[in-house]
Amino acid sequence: MALSREQLAQRVAAELRDGYYVNLGIGIPTLVANYIPKNIEVMLQSENGLLGMGPFPLDEEVDADLINAGKQTVTAVTGAAYFSSAESFAMIRGAHVDLTVLGAFEIDQKGSIASWMIPGKLVKGMGGAMDLVAGTDNIVVTMTHASKTGQSKLLEACTLPLTGVNCIRKVVTDLAYLEIHDGAFHLIERAPGVSIEEIKEKTAGRLVVDGDVPEMKLA
Amino acid sequence: MSGFNKVVGSYEEALAGLEDGMTIMVGGFGLCGIPEGLIEQVKDMGTSGLTCISNNAGIDGFALGKWLEGRQIKTMIGSYVGENALFEKLFISGEMEVILTPQGTLAEKIRAGGAGIPAFYTATGYGTDVAKGKDTREFNGRNYVLEESLTADYALVKAWKADTMGNLVYRMTTQNFNPMMATAGRITVAEVEEIVEPGELDPEHIHTPGIYVQRLIKGTFEKRIEQRTVRSA
Numbered sequence: 069m070a071l072s073r074e075q076l077a078q079r080v081a082a083e084l085r086d087g088y089y090v091n092l093g094i095g096i097p098t099l100v101a102n103y104i105p106k107n108i109e110v111m112l113q114s115e116n117g118l119l120g121m122g123p124f125p126l127d128e129e130v131d132a133d134l135i136n137a138g139k140q141t142v143t144a145v146t147g148a149a150y151f152s153s154a155e156s157f158a159m160i161r162g163a164h165v166d167l168t169v170l171g172a173f174e175i176d177q178k179g180s181i182a183s184w185m186i187p188g189k190l191v192k193g194m195g196g197a198m199d200l201v202a203g204t205d206n207i208v209v210t211m212t213h214a215s216k217t218g219q220s221k222l223l224e225a226c227t228l229p230l231t232g233v234n235c236i237r238k239v240v241t242d243l244a245y246l247e248i249h250d251g252a253f254h255l256i257e258r259a260p261g262v263s264i265e266e267i268k269e270k271t272a273g274r275l276v277v278d279g280d281v282p283e284m285k286l287a
Numbered sequence: 288m289s290g291f292n293k294v295v296g297s298y299e300e301a302l303a304g305l306e307d308g309m310t311i312m313v314g315g316f317g318l319c320g321i322p323e324g325l326i327e328q329v330k331d332m333g334t335s336g337l338t339c340i341s342n343n344a345g346i347d348g349f350a351l352g353k354w355l356e357g358r359q360i361k362t363m364i365g366s367y368v369g370e371n372a373l374f375e376k377l378f379i380s381g382e383m384e385v386i387l388t389p390q391g392t393l394a395e396k397i398r399a400g401g402a403g404i405p406a407f408y409t410a411t412g413y414g415t416d417v418a419k420g421k422d423t424r425e426f427n428g429r430n431y432v433l434e435e436s437l438t439a440d441y442a443l444v445k446a447w448k449a450d451t452m453g454n455l456v457y458r459m460t461t462q463n464f465n466p467m468m469a470t471a472g473r474i475t476v477a478e479v480e481e482i483v484e485p486g487e488l489d490p491e492h493i494h495t496p497g498i499y500v501q502r503l504i505k506g507t508f509e510k511r512i513e514q515r516t517v518r519s520a
Contacts, residue, residue, distance in 0.1 A: 114460075115390065115391075116316040116317075116319070116460050116463050117316070117460050117462050117463050118459075118460050123518055124516045124517050124518040125517055125518070126517060126518060126519075126520055127517045130512070130515060130517060131459065132318075132319065132510035132511070132512050133319065133320070133447075133458050133459040133460060133461045133510070134459040134460055135316070135317065135319045135460055135512075135513075135514075136460075137316075138514065139316075139317040139318070139319070139513040139514045140514040140516040141512060141514065141515055141516050141517070142516070144459075150457075150459055150460060150462055151462060152394070152462045152463065152464070152465070152466045152467060152494075153316070153342070153390065153391075153393075153394035153462075153463050153464050153467070154394040154395060154397075154398040154466070154467050156391075156394070157390065157391030157394050157395065160391060161391055161395075161409065161410070161411065180414075184387075188379065190375075191368050191375055191378055191379065191387075192367070192368060192369060193365070193366055193367035193368040193369065193387050194366060194367075194387060194389050194390070194417075195366050195367040195369075195389075195390050196366070196389070196390040196391060197389075198389035198390075198391075198392075198411050198412050198415065198417065199389050199390060199391030199392065199411045202409070202410040202411040202412070202413070203391075203410070203411070229415065229416050230414060230415040230416070231415065232413075232414070232415065233413065233414035233415070234414075
């Protein structure tokens with residue numbers, strides 16, 4: 069069975085470590101905040117100028133002056149800090165953020181990522197994604213393995229305008245956890261009940277499968 | 288206006304001298320921390336051919352979305368189009384020139400502009416469309432793109448509190464692009480929620496020193512929320 073959005077977030081959360089400063093992108097990455105292991109502490113960075121993002125506010129706590137990078141109303145945890153966008157991206161570009169989680173349209177076997185526009189069709193803008201992939205070594209991309217029509221999103225070379233080149237090392241899809249190095253996707257874990265054959269079939273880029281591939285453990 | 292008193296009496300006075308074809312920076316992230324009254328005034332003035340520098344362009348029918356409706360912007364420099372349908376339409380049709388700029392690069396271009404630095408190198412965007420036509424250089428085995436800084440004829444910013452001398456304090460995440468833009472405007476106009484007498488703000492807590500602010504006006508703010516997300520108790 070392919071992972072649900074919640075299960076994807078749950079698997080990504082296993083990459084969190086005690087004391088990490090973490091930036092979570094819009095969409096599935098945001099859900100990771102719901103699965104932070106109980107025995108560790110992390111501080112969430114939101115690139116609009118908040119370190120120490122808390123959960124959504126109670127109805128009576130809503131404050132228009134306090135939002136996250138997805139423009140959602142949020143709260144700030146004890147020990148939080150507010151700052152400007154220049155300060156925020158100094159943290160990001162200066163490699164002070166320990167882990168970045170973001171979505172993508174396409175990833176390729178060299179670790180390049182496309183996530184901000186589909187020419188002639190859709191323009192979202194890159195927002196902070198180009199700075200995030202340039203600034204953090206530890207990046208997890210989370211996405212579906214293939215499009216709704218079955219087209220692989222794990223390619224030999226990205227076809228859409230790039231967000232960054234040779235910068236992605238870890239990918240969690242609804243079918244698998246893969247690492248990227250030496251010009252190939254390396255299959256590390258399978259989603260529970262998903263066969264190696266199915267992953268092979270839906271990976272257009274070079275895929276390396278080494279022996280038995282264990283199933284993911286979802287806590 | 289005399290001496291260090293930056294307070295003006297009306298929005299007309301706040302934006303006096305703004306002309307067609309000028310470059311204008313507008314602070315805010317989404318609808319958070321935007322100078323609402325100043326944006327409305329530019330809409331009413333009908334100033335056109337503007338180069339607008341702002342992270343976003345408001346939403347359909349509100350904030351900078353109104354400048355889009357009036358076709359007042361010739362060139363938009365920002366990082367995110369997002370869910371703004373008119374912005375996307377004007378961009379894809381080519382009716383408005385759009386220079387999409389990575390958010391951190393945009394923030395740093397404005398910071399550098401205000402600090403008198405003409406350009407800087409960043410790894411952001413190397414190997415992507417953003418780097419096309421720009422100089423690149425290798426430092427310590429890594430490739431960087433030369434990005435030129437930005438300044439503006441007018442910078443419109445929003446702060447929480449000010450004293451009459453133009454010292455500014457921002458609240459929560461309304462800071463975003465406002466402090467850098469305040470430094471990068473030839474004329475910086477700050478619209479604030481409260482104006483107090485000099486001495487009432489703690490000098491240790493000033494975010495934007497008054498030297499950057501030429502005009503100051505007390506506004507009223509709707510503070511519309513783009514995505515109201517709540518949890519239940």
